[in-house]
Amino acid sequence: MTRAYQCANVSDPHPGxxxxxxxxxxxxxxxxxxxxxxxxxxRHLDWALDLAxxxxxxxxxxxxxxGAMREKGVRPDREMxxxxxxxxxxxxxxxxVRGEGQHDLAIFTDVLYYLEAQMLSALKxxxxxIKTISLTRGHQPNADQSLPNLSEKKMGEFxxxxxxxxxxS
Amino acid sequence: xIKDGRFILDGMENVVINIGKVTTxxxxxxxxxxxxxxxxxxxxxxxxxWDHRLLKDFPPFYAPICDMCCLCTYGKCDLTENRKGACxxxxxxxxxxxxxxxxxxxxxxxxxxxxxxxxxxxxxxxxDHPIDLGPYIDVEAPIIRTVVGTRPxxxxxxxxxxDYVNQQLVHVLxxxxxxxxxxxxxxxxxxxxxxxxxxxxxxVADIAQIAGFDFPRGDxxxxxxxxxxGAVDRTKPIIVFIGHYPAVSVATIDYIxxxxxxxxxxxxxxxxxxxxxxxxxxxxxxxxxxSMQLFFVRSGIADVIVLDEQCVRTxxxxxxxxxxxxxxxxxxxxxxxLPDVTNRDSDKVVEDLLNGAPGVLISDPHKAAxxxxxxxxxxxxxxDALNHLPELEEVRxxxxxxxxxxxCDRACPNSLPVKDAMIKAKEGDFEGLSNLFSPCMSCxxxxxxxxxxxxxxxxxLKSAQxxxxxxxxxMRAGRGPVLDTEIRxxxxxxVLGEIPGIVxxxxxxxxxxxxVEVAKIAEEFARRNxxxxxxxxxxxAMAMYRCEDGQTLYEKYPGTFDAGGVVNIGSCVxxxxxxxxxxxxxxxxxxxxxxxxxxxxxDYILNKVGACxxxxxxxxxxxxxxGTGTNRWGLPVVLGPHGSKYRRAYISNKELSxxxxxxxxxxxxVEGEPAPEYLAYPAETMEEAIVLIAKLCIRPSDNAxxxxxxxxxxxxxxxxxxxxxxxxxxxxxxxxxxxxxxxKDEIMEYLEEAGWKPRxxxxxxxxxxxxxxx
Ligand code: SF4
Ligand code: SF4
Ligand code: SF4
Numbered sequence: 001m002t003r004a005y006q007c008a009n010v011s012d013p014h015p016g017x018x019x020x021x022x023x024x025x026x027x028x029x030x031x032x033x034x035x036x037x038x039x040x041x042x043r044h045l046d047w048a049l050d051l052a053x054x055x056x057x058x059x060x061x062x063x064x065x066x067g068a069m070r071e072k073g074v075r076p077d078r079e080m081x082x083x084x085x086x087x088x089x090x091x092x093x094x095x096x097v098r099g100e101g102q103h104d105l106a107i108f109t110d111v112l113y114y115l116e117a118q119m120l121s122a123l124k125x126x127x128x129x130i131k132t133i134s135l136t137r138g139h140q141p142n143a144d145q146s147l148p149n150l151s152e153k154k155m156g157e158f159x160x161x162x163x164x165x166x167x168x169s
Numbered sequence: 170x171i172k173d174g175r176f177i178l179d180g181m182e183n184v185v186i187n188i189g190k191v192t193t194x195x196x197x198x199x200x201x202x203x204x205x206x207x208x209x210x211x212x213x214x215x216x217x218x219w220d221h222r223l224l225k226d227f228p229p230f231y232a233p234i235c236d237m238c239c240l241c242t243y244g245k246c247d248l249t250e251n252r253k254g255a256c257x258x259x260x261x262x263x264x265x266x267x268x269x270x271x272x273x274x275x276x277x278x279x280x281x282x283x284x285x286x287x288x289x290x291x292x293x294x295x296x297d298h299p300i301d302l303g304p305y306i307d308v309e310a311p312i313i314r315t316v317v318g319t320r321p322x323x324x325x326x327x328x329x330x331x332d333y334v335n336q337q338l339v340h341v342l343x344x345x346x347x348x349x350x351x352x353x354x355x356x357x358x359x360x361x362x363x364x365x366x367x368x369x370x371x372x373v374a375d376i377a378q379i380a381g382f383d384f385p386r387g388d389x390x391x392x393x394x395x396x397x398x399g400a401v402d403r404t405k406p407i408i409v410f411i412g413h414y415p416a417v418s419v420a421t422i423d424y425i426x427x428x429x430x431x432x433x434x435x436x437x438x439x440x441x442x443x444x445x446x447x448x449x450x451x452x453x454x455x456x457x458x459x460s461m462q463l464f465f466v467r468s469g470i471a472d473v474i475v476l477d478e479q480c481v482r483t484x485x486x487x488x489x490x491x492x493x494x495x496x497x498x499x500x501x502x503x504x505x506x507l508p509d510v511t512n513r514d515s516d517k518v519v520e521d522l523l524n525g526a527p528g529v530l531i532s533d534p535h536k537a538a539x540x541x542x543x544x545x546x547x548x549x550x551x552x553d554a555l556n557h558l559p560e561l562e563e564v565r566x567x568x569x570x571x572x573x574x575x576x577c578d579r580a581c582p583n584s585l586p587v588k589d590a591m592i593k594a595k596e597g598d599f600e601g602l603s604n605l606f607s608p609c610m611s612c613x614x615x616x617x618x619x620x621x622x623x624x625x626x627x628x629x630l631k632s633a634q635x636x637x638x639x640x641x642x643x644m645r646a647g648r649g650p651v652l653d654t655e656i657r658x659x660x661x662x663x664v665l666g667e668i669p670g671i672v673x674x675x676x677x678x679x680x681x682x683x684x685v686e687v688a689k690i691a692e693e694f695a696r697r698n699x700x701x702x703x704x705x706x707x708x709x710a711m712a713m714y715r716c717e718d719g720q721t722l723y724e725k726y727p728g729t730f731d732a733g734g735v736v737n738i739g740s741c742v743x744x745x746x747x748x749x750x751x752x753x754x755x756x757x758x759x760x761x762x763x764x765x766x767x768x769x770x771x772d773y774i775l776n777k778v779g780a781c782x783x784x785x786x787x788x789x790x791x792x793x794x795x796g797t798g799t800n801r802w803g804l805p806v807v808l809g810p811h812g813s814k815y816r817r818a819y820i821s822n823k824e825l826s827x828x829x830x831x832x833x834x835x836x837x838x839v840e841g842e843p844a845p846e847y848l849a850y851p852a853e854t855m856e857e858a859i860v861l862i863a864k865l866c867i868r869p870s871d872n873a874x875x876x877x878x879x880x881x882x883x884x885x886x887x888x889x890x891x892x893x894x895x896x897x898x899x900x901x902x903x904x905x906x907x908x909x910x911x912x913k914d915e916i917m918e919y920l921e922e923a924g925w926k927p928r929x930x931x932x933x934x935x936x937x938x939x940x941x942x943x
Binding site for chain 2: 005082114124126
């Protein structure tokens with residue numbers, strides 16, 4: 001069984017699934033209004049920006065990540081704290097990042113592991129309308145699906161495979 | 170029937186008839202110092218309306234850290250997907266219940282400290298020992314005045330307050346039993362209530378300490394204390410005190426002085442006991458915050474380790490044995506299954522310890538003082554022969570055993586790269602391990618997980634020995650309360666915004682990236698002329714840093730409670746004085762009566778006192794009650810990212826709701842500003858926190874000049890980290906007069922794009938229903 005990356009972070013009698021690149025690609029394709037949340041670890045920022053651009057998915061920069069994005073000439077759709085975006089995502093009456101309606105899929109990358117675990121927990125309990133994918137370092141059982149625990153190299157390959165699978169479909 | 174009371178007959182004004190209890194002159198003066206307000210000694214229900222109003226504007230946001238409950242034998246109960254527990258509780262109420270339990274534990278820790286220290290001091294000094302906070306403090310106990318409605322004059326007067334504290338704590342804790350409260354909002358109200366009680370207990374503890382131990386009485390020039398591992402003279406016997414309760418360290422310093430040993434022994438401390446000890450004697454050294462605990466014990470520097478209470482590692486008996494240092498326990502809170510030798514002859518106890526007894530419990534501070542000192546003197550030569558840390562070559566050999574499984578990284582709360590550091594160390598390159606010293610909190614969880622039982626903490630310490638043992642700093646001793654004279658000076662500019670805010674760095678050392686971030690936050694705001702105050706581990710963490718010019722923050726900035734000051738208020742219990750300062754702004758500047766008048770004071774603080782708490786390393790249940798109590802007074806708190814594990818934030822939702830407040834002058838309902846926007850919010854990074862702190866100091870009462878100053882700080886900081894203007898800027902610009910002059914063009918351009926419209930600046934707002942509507 002895949003354990004949480006921070007190994008004591010087991011909380012749930014119904015843990016989420018271990019993702020494959022195909023299952024992530026399929027969930028993104030299936031979603032009507034996905035959103036990408038990019039956090040402060042900045043390990044795979046370029047990949048997240050590519051995904052946002054190629055799939056036309058809005059991007060929310062947490063912490064002070066918006067500054068790093070601007071350095072790359074990219075303006076995030078929204079910039080706000082991790083808990084603030086989580087609070088909006090769990091509110092059924094929110095109209096979403098682009099005012100087109102509440103999101104049905106949130107993809108997390110690079111948020112601090114333990115903070116992201118809390119965000120995912122809040123959505124799991126209080127936002128039944130939204131599915132979650134965690135592509136941050138290490139497995140997050142609070143997400144509907146999340147990476148297995150991979151080395152940095154393998155993780156790069158995994159992310160590339162997601163892009164490949166999306167391109168194929 | 171004639172009622173009890175005091176009667177004066179018409180025409181006989183010089184005749185007073187007392188029926189029932191006879192009123193003394195003193196009691197009469199006590200009754201007349203200020204009319205009693207509506208809520209003296211409030212119970213759970215007395216301030217419930219205030220709590221519900223706060224929680225309407227700042228609703229709780231829950232992020233469960235556990236999806237189950239296992240508090241009774243029905244459990245475990247699965248609370249996911251709208252399931253209820255066997256007792257009927259749902260996941261939201263369960264989170265609020267756990268928050269309430271945490272706040273009760275925190276309150277109990279401070280109340281335990283207060284009970285303990287007060288009773289000890291009454292033994293030492295007597296019940297009639299006066300509470301005298303010096304010539305510059307008339308409002309000596311602002312929390313007690315506001316909550317309880319009394320003015321304590323002697324140590325004995327504080328006992329009645331603790332009776333009330335203990336009673337309220339019992340009531341709130343009892344509500345968390347299976348099958349009592351079922352509403353998350355009312356659990357939150359109880360958490361707020363017990364945490365206000367925590368504030369009260371802390372005020373009792375600290376004014377008792379100041380009066381009884383003669384700690385500084387708000388002295389802005391309190392002594393600069395030597396700080397760091399390198400500050401202790403290792404040629405002398407070294408005693409380290411760890412914890413929070415200072416009676417034993419005070420008694421030990423007295424014993425050392427009385428026996429002419431001051432030049433022969435080093436006394437130092439870790440965590441709040443260190444702050445308290447240095448408030449008593451400027452020659453005591455401070456080693457550092459909680460995050461230094463295991464590092465220091467492993468270093469073997471201490472010849473005798475003394476524990477009192479709160480936030481002490483529970484494995485220090487084992488750790489002390491590893492370095493051959495006798496362990497002396499001094500309170501009923503920590504007993505570690507060691508013998509209670511309080512009534513044994515002191516010389517025999519010293520002998521036992523020298524003959525290899527690992528530790529003892531002595532609950533009498535004076536007896537403990539003798540044993541601690543005599544043992545340190547005699548054990549030192551024995552311990553000199555011991556080596557406590559591995560040599561670097563041994564570190565390399567140990568690293569060779571590492572199987573590179575990576576479980577250490579996964580066990581580490583901050584996922585620090587221990588495995589990579591081990592791989593480097595195998596090659597004799599210790600830089601990786603050395604680099605871990607600063608962000609590592611010496612929690613030891615990596616070691617506990619290690620498949621090869623490697624002493625990772627010792628390996629990090631050895632690799633970083635030059636930084637660890639070489640660096641020394643200074644910390645200003647905890648000065649205690651803010652003076653009334655200081656409040657008179659800063660009251661108006663604070664309320665009008667011309668001093669942009671009070672930034673209060675408080676709480677533990679579970680930092681996401683080491684102590685240095687707290688210092689950087691402090692420096693950023695001191696440079697910008699905010700008033701920076703600090704307590705506890707944060708006050709110590711701030712000392713572990715040198716500014717570009719080589720000075721520590723305490724050397725560079727004055728200790729006055731004024732713009733640009735960096736003020737060490739004291740230990741965790743001294744947090745009460747930070748809330749006390751906000752209360753005193755209401756009392757001294759705005760002349761609002763305090764006595765039994767909680768709601769009016771808290772309402773004033775929320776709308777008018779631009780202050781923000783920062784608990785960057787909040788870890789403990791005490792930090793939960795400190796933060797939650799602060800919130801009830803209307804003061805927002807930014808937490809570090811680990812604070813998300815407290816399960817609950819208080820956040821308004823400026824995109825989805827508007828606030829309806831009362832214009833105090835007209836009584837009309839008006840739309841409020843999101844100022845402050847949150848009451849409790851965990852930020853992800855230091856940079857985010859810095860921007861947020863500047864924003865959370867904005868208040869409706871700012872005049873145009875004050876708002877300009879606050880906005881120029883907010884905008885400047887936002888641009889520094891995000892390279893653009895804040896996306897919510899339009900919410901804080903009431904009209905053109907609020908716009909900082911040097912930023913006018915770009916802000917006007919932004920406001921036009923945002924479709925901003927000027928609005929009336931209403932400074933005198935309230936969340937309390939006007940009397941005519943009640
Ligand atoms: S207290 Fe309630 S939720 Fe908790 S274990 Fe007992 S029945 Fe279940
Ligand atoms: S001791 Fe340091 S490296 Fe080890 S788990 Fe704790 S913080 Fe991480
Ligand atoms: S847990 Fe121990 S053996 Fe495994 S990588 Fe870490 S140090 Fe090496």
